[in-house]
Amino acid sequence: MSTEIRTKRLTTRDIRARKGVEPVVVLTAYTTPMARLLDPHVDVLLVGDSLGMVLYGMDTTLGVTLDMMINHGKAVMRGAQRSLVVVDMPFASYQESPQQAFRNAARIMSETGCGAVKLEGGREMAETIAFLTGRGVPVMAHIGLMPQAVNTAGGFRAHGRNEDEAAVIRADARAVTEAGAFCVVIEGTVEPVARALTAEIAIPTIGIGASAACDGQVLVTEDIMGLFSDFTPKFVKRYADLSPIISQTASDYAAEVKARIFPGREHCFGLPKTPKD
Ligand code: KIV
Numbered sequence: 450m451s452t453e454i455r456t457k458r459l460t461t462r463d464i465r466a467r468k469g470v471e472p473v474v475v476l477t478a479y480t481t482p483m484a485r486l487l488d489p490h491v492d493v494l495l496v497g498d499s500l501g502m503v504l505y506g507m508d509t510t511l512g513v514t515l516d517m518m519i520n521h522g523k524a525v526m527r528g529a530q531r532s533l534v535v536v537d538m539p540f541a542s543y544q545e546s547p548q549q550a551f552r553n554a555a556r557i558m559s560e561t562g563c564g565a566v567k568l569e570g571g572r573e574m575a576e577t578i579a580f581l582t583g584r585g586v587p588v589m590a591h592i593g594l595m596p597q598a599v600n601t602a603g604g605f606r607a608h609g610r611n612e613d614e615a616a617v618i619r620a621d622a623r624a625v626t627e628a629g630a631f632c633v634v635i636e637g638t639v640e641p642v643a644r645a646l647t648a649e650i651a652i653p654t655i656g657i658g659a660s661a662a663c664d665g666q667v668l669v670t671e672d673i674m675g676l677f678s679d680f681t682p683k684f685v686k687r688y689a690d691l692s693p694i695i696s697q698t699a700s701d702y703a704a705e706v707k708a709r710i711f712p713g714r715e716h717c718f719g720l721p722k723t724p725k726d
Contacts (some may be wrong), residue, residue: 450649454576454648456713457531458531458533458564459492459532459533459564460533460564461533461564461587461632462535463492463533464493464631465632465634465652465653465665466630467634467653467665468651468652468653468664469513469624469664469701471488471501472664472665472666473492473571473632473653473655473665473666473725474490474491474492474493474665474666475491475492475494475499475582475665475666475667475668475715476490476491476494476495476653476667476668476670476673477494477495477496477497477499477500477503477667477668477669477671478494478495478496478525478528478529478667478670479496479503479504479521479524479671480521480524480525481524481527482528483505483525483670484524484525484526484527484528484529484534485528485529487532487670488529488530488531489531489579490527490536492532492533492534493533493534493535493655493667494525494529494533494534495516495535495537495567495667496521496522496525496535496563496588497537497669498513498518498523498532498537498538498539498540498596498607499518499565499596499669500513500517500518500567502512502677502723503669503671503677505517506539506715509596510519510539510540510596511597511599511600512538513537513539513540513637513699515538515553515556515557516535516540517537517539518536518537518538518539518557519536519556519557519560519561521536521665522534522536522557522560522561522563522590522657523560523562525560525561525563526561526563527569533564533565533700534559534561534562534563534564534565535563535564535565535566535567535589536561536563536565536567537566537567537568537671538550538554538557538566538567539597539673540597542695543568543577544570545572546577547576547579547580547581548580549576550568550577550580550581551580551581551584551586554566554581554586555586555616558586560700564587565586565587565588565589565590565631566581566587566588566589566596567590567591568588568589568590568591569591569592569595569596569597569598570590570591570595570616570617570621570625571590571592571620571621571622571624571625572620572624572627573623574606574628574663575592575624575625575628576618576628576640578590578628578629578630579628580627580629580699582628582629582673582677585631585633587632588625588626588628588629588630588631589630589632589633589634589635589655590622590628590630590632590634591610591634591636592618592621592622592625592633592634592635592636593607593608593618593634593635593636593637593638593643593657593659594636594637594638595604595607595609595636596636599673600608602726603662605660606637607637607638608637608638608639608655609638609641609642609643610639612649613653614640614642615641615642615645616640618635618642618646619642619645619646619649620685622635622646622649622654623646623649623650626650626651626652628656630652631652632652632653632654632664633650633652633653633654634654634655634656634667635647635654635655635656635657635659635663636656636657636707637657637658637659637660637682637684638656638659638661640659640662642655642659643660643662643663644660644662646660647663647664647677653665655667657683657684658682658683659684668685668686672685672687673685673686673687673688673689674687674688674689674691675687675691675692675711676691676692678692680694689712
């Protein structure tokens with residue numbers, strides 16, 4: 450194995466070439482400091498529209514706007530040096546027509562400098578994906594459970610449990626592959642279906658609640674850090690529990706302010722470090 454430190458940013462071609470070679474590691478990021486911390490450890494930083502729920506306290510992702518995604522995309526780009534940064538297209542910014550999708554994807558790409566966009570949808574979005582990829586916009590597709598379609602899909606539930614649903618997801622995977630997506634997120638999908646379509650298509654599948662059979666995995670960073678507890682899906686593994694640490698830190702600070710312990714002399718301008726200095 451090479452000891453050379455890779456500083457060049459990963460591209461969509463690098464991710465595409467990982468199929469069958471090495472798992473693709475993806476986490477969400479919405480801010481510069483988090484992007485800086487995650488960047489050395491992941492291949493892709495996804496500026497997901499999950500930020501509506503995680504950062505802004507929304508009940509669904511439907512209220513997220515293009516401007517919100519662009520602002521957070523810029524912030525993540527400032528913190529990421531090595532990872533490919535992918536920015537989600539929010540609800541109603543691409544479903545109307547391929548032309549609408551291109552106009553908004555072009556804004557995301559040119560204003561943030563990110564490497565690709567992500568959009569939800571299978572066969573119904575194939576024409577749009579082909580339109581974008583044919584015009585210089587790399588696309589990460591997203592099929593299976595699609596949070597932007599929560600109102601028509603009957604809520605957040607696992608997909609592919611019966612033959613009809615399995616056939617739909619497999620057809621969606623083939624359609625987005627043929628349309629030119631460089632990889633595809635498979636969300637909330639039963640293992641046998643995720644396994645079958647991963648074997649079937651030529652691009653990497655990035656699973657979230659879709660088993661280890663996928664070519665890579667993505668999770669929401671705040672979920673694995675224990676920073677978002679409104680709702681924790683079954684497929685999330687909590688690697689750390691940072692909420693109590695943050696709570697304790699705020700409580701320690703508040704206690705010191707109230708007791709006039711903070712700020713100490715060392716934090717003040719115009720005072721010697723100790724009274725006798
Ligand atoms: O919005 C998001 O963060 C996502 C991932 C969870 C796949 O779409």
